[in-house]
Amino acid sequence: MSAEPLELAHRAVALATGAGAKEAEATLIVSDTFSAEARGEQITKLQQSVGRSLTLRAFVDGRKATLATTDLSPEGTAALVERCVEAARSVERDPLGGLPEPEPVAAADLHIFEPDVRARSEDEKLADALAMEREMRAYDARIDNSNGSRVADAVTSVALVNSLGFEGSYTCSSVSLSASPVARDGAEKRTAHYGASRRGYGAMPAASEIARIAARRAVEMCGARKPRTAILPVIFERDVAAVLLGDLFAACSGANVAIENSFLAGRVGERIGSGLVTIVDDGLLPAGMGSSPFDAEGVPTRKTVVFERGVLRSFLFDSYHARKLGAKSTGNASGGTVGPNNFYLQPGSGSLEDLIARTPRGILVYDIIGFATEHVTGTWSRGASGFMVEDGRIVYPVDGFTIAGNLRDMLATLDDVAGDIVYESPIVSPSFRVAEMTVSGT
Amino acid sequence: MSDTQPETLPRSLIEHLLAVALERGGEHAELFFEQRLSHALRLQEGRIHEAGVSVTRGVGIRVRVGDQQGYGYSDDLSQGSLERAARVAGKIARGGHILHAVSVNERPVENMYIEGEWSDRVAMGRRVDLLLRADAAARRSDARVRAVNGNLADEVQDVLIANSDGLLVRDRRPLVALSVQVVAERNGERTQGYFGDGGRRGFEFYDRVTPEWIAGEAARIAVVNLEAVEAPAGELPVVVGPGGGGVLLHEAVGHGLESDFNRQGVSLYSGRIGERVASELVTIYDDGNLPGERGSIAVDDEGTPGQHKILVEHGMLRGYMQDNINAELMHTHSTGSGRRQSFRYLPQPRMTNTYMPAGDLQPDEVIKRVKRGFYAKSFSGGQVEISKGDFVFMVGEGYLIEDGRLTAPVKGATLIGNGPEIMTRVSAVGSDMKLANGSYTCGKGGQLVPVGVGLPTLLISSMTVGGSRVG
CATH class of the missing domain: 3.30.2290.10 (PmbA/TldD superfamily)
Structure with a gap:
C-alpha cells in the first residue's frame, strides 16, 4: 500500500491534537470496488470506483466525538476536524473515554488478500x-x-494511526x-x-x-403451502442459522451488555445453552472474511471463547466497554462500537441431509424474513419458509408461517448440529436443530 | 467548506464530463453531485455520550444504453479523477469514439421545504438540550423506567443533478429525527419501548413535536409492555392502528409497485394495471410533495419533481412508481421516484410518503366489529418478498381485542401475510387517516432512504399472528 493513506491519517491526527484534542485516532480506508449484474443474456449494470473515507475519533478530556468524511481535501479536512473537536466539547466527560494503549501486532499472514x-x-x-x-x-x-x-x-486498504503512537496498515x-x-x-x-x-x-x-x-x-419451493399452527422441532439451514447467530452476537456485544440491552447481561459463568453450544469469535482465522491483524482501534485481534459447552464464558469488547465492565478488549472494535471478527458456532458432524435424516418430525427453515428481536428479553420471531420433515425425510414445501421463541430457550434446547459450516461472512454457523418452537400458520 | 453554501462544479466541467461519459456511444449520461453535512448526538445513561459529524461529498456518473447502466463515482473532485469516473461509466457502451457536445441549463426547482432552523445553522448546545429534555421526561413519567437511550440526527443535503438532455437542477434538503429507547423494569423483568419522530424540517420541528412527548411515548410503550402477555399464534382478524400502521401498505403493496420489478416481470403486479388487486375499500397514494414529511423531495435524485401518485384506487391498480430508465423502457414518464442513498449508488424507483386516504367509519366502530382478534397499534418494522408478495411486520405495540374492546397488551408479535391476499381482506376503513410520527428508513438493494407512511384504522378479516402461545 502506498504511503499516502498513512500520511493522510497522520495529518488528521495532528490536526485534531492541534485543535485541542488530548487524544486522536484516524483511519483511512481506500476501497477499489467492482460489481456487475447480468439479467438474461445481457450485462445490465457495470460499476467500478475507488472510494476513500476518513474516520477520526477525537477525545477532549474523556469527551468523545467522531468524524466520518469522504471530503479529503486539505481545507475540507482541516475545517471538519475542527468541527469534530468542537462537537466533543458538548459531550459529557467520561473518565473511561480514551484510546487503548498500543500493543504490538503479530506479523502472521492471515491470507486476507488474494492477488x-x-x-x-x-x-x-x-x-x-x-x-x-x-x-x-x-x-x-x-x-x-x-x-x-x-x-x-x-x-480494501486500511491505515490506522493514533496519537499514542500506534501505526498500522493492511490490505484485504x-x-x-x-x-x-x-x-x-x-x-x-x-x-x-x-x-x-x-x-x-x-x-x-x-x-x-x-x-x-x-x-x-x-x-x-413450488407448490408450498401454509403449515398448521403447532409446536415443532425446527432445523435452521446454515444461512438462516447465521442470522440467528447474528442476534446472539448482539446479545454478547459488550456495548449492549453495558447498557443492559441484552438478555445475557450479568450471566457470565452460567449455563445458558445445551452442551452443543460452543461459540467463538476468532479474528485470526486464516482467510476468514472477518479476519484482520488489528481491530478498528488498533488492538490486535485474537480468539475468544464466548460459550463453552453451553456455559457463557465471555462477552466481546472494544476497549471502552471493556473498561466499563472491568474486562479487557477482545479486539472487537468496529465502526465505533463492538463488531464480530469471525463469530461462529462450533460445527458438529455430517451434512444438512444427515441432520434431516436424524429428525423424525419437524420443520426445516430455508429462508426467513423480518428482524423482530428484543435483545432485552431475547424474544425472537420471524416469517419463514422451508420444508416439512417426517421420518427423516423432506415431505413437502411450506411457506407463509412464522417461527417464534426466546433466544435463551432456543440455546438451551439446541439438540443437534451439522458439520456444514462455510466461513464466508463474519458471522457463520453450521445448520442446527432446536427441540421445539412455535410454528404459526393456519 | 463553509457552513451553509455547498461547493459546486462549474457548468463547463459538468458539460465536459457528460460528453466524456458518452464517448463510447452511450445514449444518456447523468451526473449527480452531493454534499451532505450530518450531525448526530447520542444520549446514554442520562448523559450525552458521543457526538458525531459526517460529510458525504462526491460525484456519481451514470451512462445508459437501453436497459444497461454503467456507473462510476469519485470523492476526489479533481478533473482527472472525475474524468476517470465518467470513462468507467461510459464503458457499458462498447461503441467507438464518438464526440457529443452537451449543454445544460439550470432549471428552477419549486421549493417545498419549510424555511426554519436548519441543521447546518444549529449550535451543538441546542442538540444537547433536546436530548437532556427527552431523558428527564422519560424518567419523570414512571418510576419503573430504568434506562433511557436517545439519538438525535440531522442533516442538510445539497444535490446537483445534470444530464445529457440538458437538465441541471439543484436541491437543498433538510432532515431531522429524534428517537428514544426506554427500558422499564419490574421485579427483575425488563421490557423496552421505542419511539421516534422527525421530518424534512429544521429544529423548529421540536417546538411542535417536543422531545418530552417523544420520550413519553417511548416510556409509555415500555411500561405497557411490562403488563404484556405472550402473543397468540394462528389466524385472527387484525385491526391496524392509524399512522404507523401504514408500514402495512409500504410492505404489502408499495414495493411490488416499484417499476423496476414490474418492467422485469418479477413483481406479482407486473402487467396488471387496470386490474382489481384489492378490496374496493383500498386506495393507496404515494406522495413526494407533502411539505415537511420525512419522505418528501422537491426533486428526486434524477432531477424530476416529486409528485402525488395514485397507485391503487378503490381496489384497481392504477400505476407504478417510475424512475427514468424504467419509465423510458416502459414508454411512460418518471413519477419522480428515482432515489439513491448517496453518490456511491445508482438510483432505483422508491417510495416517498405512502398512505391510504380516510374511510367513513369511526375508529371504535372498526374495532367493535371484532369479537376476538389482534390490534396492531404500531409496527417496529417490516419486510416483503416482492415476487410472491409474502411479508412480515414486527409489532411495536399491540393488544388483544376481546368482544370489540382492546384488552391485554401483547408482546413479541410478528404478523405474516401475503400482500394481494391481505388487500382483498380489508373489510373496514376508519375516518382517522394520519401520517405516522416516526423516522422510517426503507432499505432496498442495500440502499437506505428516508420514507413516510400513513393509514386510517383498518380491519383485515384474517391474518396470521406469529406469537408463541398456541390455542
Whole structure:
C-alpha cells in the first residue's frame, strides 16, 4: 500500500491534537470496488470506483466525538476536524473515554488478500455473471426470469494511526457471486437467492454451481403451502442459522451488555445453552472474511471463547466497554462500537441431509424474513419458509408461517448440529436443530 | 467548506464530463453531485455520550444504453479523477469514439421545504438540550423506567443533478429525527419501548413535536409492555392502528409497485394495471410533495419533481412508481421516484410518503366489529418478498381485542401475510387517516432512504399472528 493513506491519517491526527484534542485516532480506508449484474443474456449494470473515507475519533478530556468524511481535501479536512473537536466539547466527560494503549501486532499472514482479485480480467468476471443467468434457466423450464446474477469484488486498504503512537496498515480483498432466480409456480412466482463470498477468486465455488443451487432452491419451493399452527422441532439451514447467530452476537456485544440491552447481561459463568453450544469469535482465522491483524482501534485481534459447552464464558469488547465492565478488549472494535471478527458456532458432524435424516418430525427453515428481536428479553420471531420433515425425510414445501421463541430457550434446547459450516461472512454457523418452537400458520 | 453554501462544479466541467461519459456511444449520461453535512448526538445513561459529524461529498456518473447502466463515482473532485469516473461509466457502451457536445441549463426547482432552523445553522448546545429534555421526561413519567437511550440526527443535503438532455437542477434538503429507547423494569423483568419522530424540517420541528412527548411515548410503550402477555399464534382478524400502521401498505403493496420489478416481470403486479388487486375499500397514494414529511423531495435524485401518485384506487391498480430508465423502457414518464442513498449508488424507483386516504367509519366502530382478534397499534418494522408478495411486520405495540374492546397488551408479535391476499381482506376503513410520527428508513438493494407512511384504522378479516402461545 502506498504511503499516502498513512500520511493522510497522520495529518488528521495532528490536526485534531492541534485543535485541542488530548487524544486522536484516524483511519483511512481506500476501497477499489467492482460489481456487475447480468439479467438474461445481457450485462445490465457495470460499476467500478475507488472510494476513500476518513474516520477520526477525537477525545477532549474523556469527551468523545467522531468524524466520518469522504471530503479529503486539505481545507475540507482541516475545517471538519475542527468541527469534530468542537462537537466533543458538548459531550459529557467520561473518565473511561480514551484510546487503548498500543500493543504490538503479530506479523502472521492471515491470507486476507488474494492477488487474483486484481489480476482477473473484467471479461472473465462478466462471463461468470452471464454464465449464472444461463445455468439457472437451463436447470429447470420453470425458471424463466431472474432478479439478476451478480459478481462483485473489492480490494480494501486500511491505515490506522493514533496519537499514542500506534501505526498500522493492511490490505484485504473480497469476492462474491450470487444468483437470484424467479420460477413460475402456476399463477405465482417463486424467488430464491444464493451466493458465496471468499477472499479471492481461486477459492470460489464455480459460478455454475452457485447458479444451480439458487435454481434448485427456487424450484423446490413450488407448490408450498401454509403449515398448521403447532409446536415443532425446527432445523435452521446454515444461512438462516447465521442470522440467528447474528442476534446472539448482539446479545454478547459488550456495548449492549453495558447498557443492559441484552438478555445475557450479568450471566457470565452460567449455563445458558445445551452442551452443543460452543461459540467463538476468532479474528485470526486464516482467510476468514472477518479476519484482520488489528481491530478498528488498533488492538490486535485474537480468539475468544464466548460459550463453552453451553456455559457463557465471555462477552466481546472494544476497549471502552471493556473498561466499563472491568474486562479487557477482545479486539472487537468496529465502526465505533463492538463488531464480530469471525463469530461462529462450533460445527458438529455430517451434512444438512444427515441432520434431516436424524429428525423424525419437524420443520426445516430455508429462508426467513423480518428482524423482530428484543435483545432485552431475547424474544425472537420471524416469517419463514422451508420444508416439512417426517421420518427423516423432506415431505413437502411450506411457506407463509412464522417461527417464534426466546433466544435463551432456543440455546438451551439446541439438540443437534451439522458439520456444514462455510466461513464466508463474519458471522457463520453450521445448520442446527432446536427441540421445539412455535410454528404459526393456519 | 463553509457552513451553509455547498461547493459546486462549474457548468463547463459538468458539460465536459457528460460528453466524456458518452464517448463510447452511450445514449444518456447523468451526473449527480452531493454534499451532505450530518450531525448526530447520542444520549446514554442520562448523559450525552458521543457526538458525531459526517460529510458525504462526491460525484456519481451514470451512462445508459437501453436497459444497461454503467456507473462510476469519485470523492476526489479533481478533473482527472472525475474524468476517470465518467470513462468507467461510459464503458457499458462498447461503441467507438464518438464526440457529443452537451449543454445544460439550470432549471428552477419549486421549493417545498419549510424555511426554519436548519441543521447546518444549529449550535451543538441546542442538540444537547433536546436530548437532556427527552431523558428527564422519560424518567419523570414512571418510576419503573430504568434506562433511557436517545439519538438525535440531522442533516442538510445539497444535490446537483445534470444530464445529457440538458437538465441541471439543484436541491437543498433538510432532515431531522429524534428517537428514544426506554427500558422499564419490574421485579427483575425488563421490557423496552421505542419511539421516534422527525421530518424534512429544521429544529423548529421540536417546538411542535417536543422531545418530552417523544420520550413519553417511548416510556409509555415500555411500561405497557411490562403488563404484556405472550402473543397468540394462528389466524385472527387484525385491526391496524392509524399512522404507523401504514408500514402495512409500504410492505404489502408499495414495493411490488416499484417499476423496476414490474418492467422485469418479477413483481406479482407486473402487467396488471387496470386490474382489481384489492378490496374496493383500498386506495393507496404515494406522495413526494407533502411539505415537511420525512419522505418528501422537491426533486428526486434524477432531477424530476416529486409528485402525488395514485397507485391503487378503490381496489384497481392504477400505476407504478417510475424512475427514468424504467419509465423510458416502459414508454411512460418518471413519477419522480428515482432515489439513491448517496453518490456511491445508482438510483432505483422508491417510495416517498405512502398512505391510504380516510374511510367513513369511526375508529371504535372498526374495532367493535371484532369479537376476538389482534390490534396492531404500531409496527417496529417490516419486510416483503416482492415476487410472491409474502411479508412480515414486527409489532411495536399491540393488544388483544376481546368482544370489540382492546384488552391485554401483547408482546413479541410478528404478523405474516401475503400482500394481494391481505388487500382483498380489508373489510373496514376508519375516518382517522394520519401520517405516522416516526423516522422510517426503507432499505432496498442495500440502499437506505428516508420514507413516510400513513393509514386510517383498518380491519383485515384474517391474518396470521406469529406469537408463541398456541390455542
